Amino acid sequence: MLDSITLLCAVGEIGEESVLDTIRVLHLLNDQPHQRHTSRKIWRIVLIAAIIAVLLTACAVGYSIHQRRQQELRAAHEVEAKHVDAWVDYEVPGFAAAVPTEPTLTLLSTYNDGVFCWAFVNVSPVEDEEAVTSVDQEVLENGWVHWLSYHFMLGGDESLYSAYPVWNGKGEYGPEDLISNELVNSDGRLIPRVTREAQHREVKKQCYDPASKTMTFKCAILLEWVDPDKPITLELSLWDHWQRSEKHAVNDYDIQTQDELRRSFGMVTFNIPAPQFCTIRFNNPPVFANDERGKTGSILGADISATQIVWHLTHEEWEDESFEVSLSWINCIDSVLQGATLNFADGTSLPCGGSVAAPTVNSEIEVVSYHTMDGVGPTVIDVHELASVTVAGKTYPLPSIIDSQN
Amino acid sequence: MEDSAIVDLYWQRSDRAISETDRKYGRYCHTIAYNICADNEDAEECVNDTWFSAWNSMPDKRPSILSTFLGYITRNFAIDRFKLKNARKRGGGEMPLALDELEECISSPVDPAHEVEQKELESAVDAFVRGLSDTERRMFIARYWFLIPVAEISERMGCSQSKTKTTLYRTRNKLRTYLQEEGLC
Structure with missing residues (x-):
């Protein structure tokens, strides 16, 4: 008898090299999702080019690192091009040639994508060795294992978010991407990353500027975990951790640990910006045919936020979950949504097709598509600037309630 | 160390x-x-x-x-x-979800005529996984070896959840076809 548990057990016997490859590529030992990069090479090139251009411009007119970062972030997220009014830039210090001597936390920008509130902050001064991220989290110094961690605290909560930029032991800098993190309860227990509780305080290292000794972090706050009407407080501090084991006799070790606050960068407080959201519901849903099945389906509507669109569809055979029927409808819906676009008032448009994620058990099928710039990177749009949506060969004007017969 | x-x-x-x-x-x-x-x-x-x-x-x-x-x-x-x-399909976590998903790979969950030797099945699954593309293989192992939630796999692989779900769904379909061809289900 073959059942799913037997099959799951058989999967456990997959060759070691395949499992090891997955551990390595997905950074499973780091307990930290790796930053999007595998399919984003083109996006990175575009982003780097944009940042270089902005940097050159900024340097030419003498902007401060905070103003430069704000411009880079706006360029990277196409805030200007899309006129995103959910994006908020905060007042920051202007041109300052000297490296700051006092620990400083500067709030740069925030935006609300409907699911997360994102906050960008600058931290300074951060020495080169403090800014390094690496897969190796520790370094041996005079018999002590030493590592650093940045601790974030949100809203006065006692839970901590820890991030570890460290030396890699070879004097080399690691990749500037996601830094490892863990969430610790007030009683010292680790909260597994698989829980939603652990996911709502994502903090990503954006970039480091050695000249001004400033590091930029991107913080994500899951909206459902906070009161959107109350200000958010973000605190940040840098800690040294030391540990060593001393052997007294056979099998007798004394483990010594020591944690020291290196410096606190202070706190910033901000209000969560209002989200952008648009709902489309067709009064007479556009109908499409599945020639292979000789049946029809319809597009019920879509929910559009600043970062994604969720299409809602249904079809005559939604109750049939058999392999052949499901696959046929997946291919059909993929085809129907191919070429769908969001059209802005200024004449530009954005692809928004997406693919069916899985067969549904309800009558509605949801297809999620994240907004991207030519399909190569994430972008944020101003929902208020949308003029129409094109799907299945027809263009429907917004606002939200649309009669497809028009 | x-x-x-x-x-x-x-x-x-x-x-x-x-x-x-x-x-x-x-x-x-x-x-x-x-x-x-x-x-x-x-x-x-x-x-x-x-x-x-x-x-x-x-x-x-x-x-x-x-x-x-x-x-x-x-x-x-x-x-x-x-x-x-846990009784089957009860309790939380990724296990019941993963088992549900793998159910799709099995044509008849209770068919004594298809008594499968575990070793034969393990070899077939290993061979199947080796034949997948890098992305398919990593997603499959992440989901069904490590039972990592789809959202986290997507984040770790730098792609949308939609893509991960679609890839996993199609890989399961391939596995089902493969197991049928091998006479294992």
Whole structure:
């Protein structure tokens, strides 16, 4: 008898090299999702080019690192091009040639994508060795294992978010991407990353500027975990951790640990910006045919936020979950949504097709598509600037309630 | 500490072997167990069982790569614990979801005519996985070896959840066809 548990057990016997490859590529030992990069090479090139251009411009007119970062972030997220009014830039210090001597936390920008509130902050001064991220989290110094961690605290909560930029032991800098993190309860227990509780305080290292000794972090706050009407407080501090084991006799070790606050960068407080959201519901849903099945389906509507669109569809055979029927409808819906676009008032448009994620058990099928710039990177749009949506060969004007017969 | 040094500690029967293993692989094994059991205490016990099992198996064994060696043990302990503790499709976590998904790969879950030898099935699954593209293989192993939630796989692989779900769905369909062709279901 073959059942799913037997099959799951058989999967456990997959060759070691395949499992090891997955551990390595997905950074499973780091307990930290790796930053999007595998399919984003083109996006990175575009982003780097944009940042270089902005940097050159900024340097030419003498902007401060905070103003430069704000411009880079706006360029990277196409805030200007899309006129995103959910994006908020905060007042920051202007041109300052000297490296700051006092620990400083500067709030740069925030935006609300409907699911997360994102906050960008600058931290300074951060020495080169403090800014390094690496897969190796520790370094041996005079018999002590030493590592650093940045601790974030949100809203006065006692839970901590820890991030570890460290030396890699070879004097080399690691990749500037996601830094490892863990969430610790007030009683010292680790909260597994698989829980939603652990996911709502994502903090990503954006970039480091050695000249001004400033590091930029991107913080994500899951909206459902906070009161959107109350200000958010973000605190940040840098800690040294030391540990060593001393052997007294056979099998007798004394483990010594020591944690020291290196410096606190202070706190910033901000209000969560209002989200952008648009709902489309067709009064007479556009109908499409599945020639292979000789049946029809319809597009019920879509929910559009600043970062994604969720299409809602249904079809005559939604109750049939058999392999052949499901696959046929997946291919059909993929085809129907191919070429769908969001059209802005200024004449530009954005692809928004997406693919069916899985067969549904309800009558509605949801297809999620994240907004991207030519399909190569994430972008944020101003929902208020949308003029129409094109799907299945027809263009429907917004606002939200649309009669497809028009 | 390098894996070989940790293994040396086991072979020397040093208590420090456990603390160093826990230090390097504790969180990794806990996550594997938690993804299956969806319970912190169960996960913790699976990890402790893993250290005990590793202690008993070294020597004689000398694993060159501890991550897969320990992950394999933890996964089996967690699956056993899940079987004991949970009725099928009850409880939280990724296990019931993963089992539901794998059900799609099986044409008839209770057909005595298709009695399958476990070893034959393991070889077939391994061969199938080797034939997948890199992305398909990594997503498949992440989901059904480590039972990592789809959202986290997407984040770790730098793609949308939609793409991950679609890839997994189509891989399961391929597996089903493959197992049918091999006469295994």
